[in-house]
Amino acid sequence: MTAAQTAVSAATVVSLPAAEPLKAQRDTTPLRLITCGSVDDGKSTLIGRLLWDTKAVKEDQAATLQRDSTGKQNDLGLPDFALLLDGLQAEREQGITIDVAYRYFSTDKRSFIVADTPGHEQYTRNMATGASTADLAILLVDARFGILEQTRRHATIASLLGIKQFVLAVNKIDLTGYDRAGFDKISHDFREFALSLGVKQITAIPMSALKGENVVYSGQAAMPWYSGPTLVETLELATVRSSQTVGFRLSVQRVSRPGESFRGYQGTVAGGSVKPGDSVMILPSGMVANVSKIVTFDLVRNAAVAGDAITLVLDRQVDVARGDMIVSIDAQPQVGLAFDAQIVALQPEGIEPGKRYWLKSGSRRQRVQVQPLSQLELKTGTWNAAQRLYMNAIGKVRLVFDEAAIFDPYEQNRLSGSFILIDPETNNTVAGGMVTGKRTELGGLHNGEARVILSLPADLAEQIMASELFASRSHEAEVRRMTAAEAADLWSSAASDI
Numbered sequence: 225m226t227a228a229q230t231a232v233s234a235a236t237v238v239s240l241p242a243a244e245p246l247k248a249q250r251d252t253t254p255l256r257l258i259t260c261g262s263v264d265d266g267k268s269t270l271i272g273r274l275l276w277d278t279k280a281v282k283e284d285q286a287a288t289l290q291r292d293s294t295g296k297q298n299d300l301g302l303p304d305f306a307l308l309l310d311g312l313q314a315e316r317e318q319g320i321t322i323d324v325a326y327r328y329f330s331t332d333k334r335s336f337i338v339a340d341t342p343g344h345e346q347y348t349r350n351m352a353t354g355a356s357t358a359d360l361a362i363l364l365v366d367a368r369f370g371i372l373e374q375t376r377r378h379a380t381i382a383s384l385l386g387i388k389q390f391v392l393a394v395n396k397i398d399l400t401g402y403d404r405a406g407f408d409k410i411s412h413d414f415r416e417f418a419l420s421l422g423v424k425q426i427t428a429i430p431m432s433a434l435k436g437e438n439v440v441y442s443g444q445a446a447m448p449w450y451s452g453p454t455l456v457e458t459l460e461l462a463t464v465r466s467s468q469t470v471g472f473r474l475s476v477q478r479v480s481r482p483g484e485s486f487r488g489y490q491g492t493v494a495g496g497s498v499k500p501g502d503s504v505m506i507l508p509s510g511m512v513a514n515v516s517k518i519v520t521f522d523l524v525r526n527a528a529v530a531g532d533a534i535t536l537v538l539d540r541q542v543d544v545a546r547g548d549m550i551v552s553i554d555a556q557p558q559v560g561l562a563f564d565a566q567i568v569a570l571q572p573e574g575i576e577p578g579k580r581y582w583l584k585s586g587s588r589r590q591r592v593q594v595q596p597l598s599q600l601e602l603k604t605g606t607w608n609a610a611q612r613l614y615m616n617a618i619g620k621v622r623l624v625f626d627e628a629a630i631f632d633p634y635e636q637n638r639l640s641g642s643f644i645l646i647d648p649e650t651n652n653t654v655a656g657g658m659v660t661g662k663r664t665e666l667g668g669l670h671n672g673e674a675r676v677i678l679s680l681p682a683d684l685a686e687q688i689m690a691s692e693l694f695a696s697r698s699h700e701a702e703v704r705r706m707t708a709a710e711a712a713d714l715w716s717s718a719a720s721d722i
């Protein structure tokens with residue numbers, strides 16, 4: 225399970241249709257999408273339409289939909305597709321989408337996972353949760369109103385989170401009489417803005433989610449002037465962003481000591497891969513050891529890759545505590561007392577300069593002082609000097625720690641490069657952020673903490689990346705499946721080995 229999946233507590237899932245044999249050309253890596261837009265732009269209707277037209281809706285759900293829609297049909301007599309997504313009771317009661325929910329659907333060519341994220345400003349946080357694993361963002365706008373400030377905010381956050389492919393869904397085009405000039409203006413405005421963010425892959429599609437035009441089926445009959453792809457055709461051609469990362473990372477969640485002599489370090493691999501015999505370093509202490517075993521619940525493995533929950537056994541006694549990070553020696557994260565980052569402020573009180581917050585990244589939690597440097601002006605795309613960041617502001621900040629902190633730049637590793645800030649007085653999550661990778665101060669490390677930090681030349685990093693890719697191909701990771709009794713035997717022999 226990925227961090228994003230764990231973070232989303234109230235995920236509601238619509239089941240996949242019955243498995244069909246994979247077609248030869250089918251891409252088996254699911255494409256992860258987020259949808260964002262303002263209230264009532266039609267996100268729920270669009271996702272409902274996608275599920276309906278790709279036949280991801282089971283018969284019983286379809287019958288329920290028909291029944292629930294009775295009496296509240298729209299003018300067209302179509303079922304209310306948004307009802308398909310009302311997995312959460314609160315959503316029904318309040319009539320708004322309040323949490324992130326994941327849906328699954330597929331076509332002959334590919335499968336998709338879509339995070340249904342809310343449009344309200346105060347839910348930017350959920351938007352960020354959904355975006356962090358996404359390959360592509362669908363930004364919805366109402367054809368009657370065009371690009372709003374919130375469209376710009378969502379597009380900016382999505383681009384900060386590393387999403388490089390955008391679909392601008394110009395929805396409710398039926399309500400403008402399929403006005404081509406209106407569509408052209410909205411897509412021109414958006415393209416200019418997205419280019420200023422550095423996003424080059426932008427597909428603008430005029431659509432009616434309600435009537436199913438240009439979603440899965442063509443809208444040619446109503447819009448003969450549009451000859452571009454439908455939404456689903458665009459999604460089928462999009463690229464999945466690589467989750468391969470340079471360097472093994474395990475953020476220690478628990479130290480397991482079932483007996484006097486056995487110690488295992490448990491956590492989920494947050495990057496790279498590891499195998500027995502590998503040399504690893506424990507951070508922040510800088511101690512070095514070799515991996516002797518990788519154990520999971522009922523398996524002993526000869527390798528583990530990002531996403532695997534494992535217990536790592538080392539070949540010698542070293543001091544490892546919860547929150548420490550075990551990393552590969554040849555591709556280490558950055559360790560330092562000050563980092564540059566970009567954050568999104570999530571609470572009305574904003575971010576106060578000089579105030580001390582808790583910073584949580586992986587299982588590590590430490591005190592930090594946040595110095596706001598600048599804030600993004602959404603209308604112009606410029607960064608203006610700022611001393612304080614208010615709710616929903618996107619800002620550049622400097623993080624200053626009392627004790628050494630450990631990060632990868634977000635663009636190299638989304639897990640070890642991201643964090644949240646917690647107000648120690650209220651326990652509220654006040655910001656989500658990404659480390660931009662510049663360690664701003666090398667000095668200031670306490671005596672004895674100074675160590676050489678490897679920063680890899682690009683060609684070496686590429687070589688390591690290539691070997692990681694190779695090693696993480698699943699068919700090469702030989703996995704021995706065992707019975708519980710065998711596992712217990714092995715566990716006790718592992719314990720007696722050290």
Ligand SMILES: Nc1nc2c(ncn2[C@@H]2O[C@H](COP(=O)(O)OP(=O)(O)OP(=O)(O)O)[C@@H](O)[C@H]2O)c(=O)[nH]1
Nearest residue numbers: 263264265266267268269306320321396432433434
């Ligand atoms: N005419 C027309 N109406 C649409 C279209 N798409 C959605 N609607 C209507 O717009 C209203 C809002 O749609 P929703 O799908 O609930 O909007 P949402 O963006 O999910 O709204 P929240 O969940 O509150 O954020 C509903 O009444 C839909 O029937 C469309 O393409 N054309």
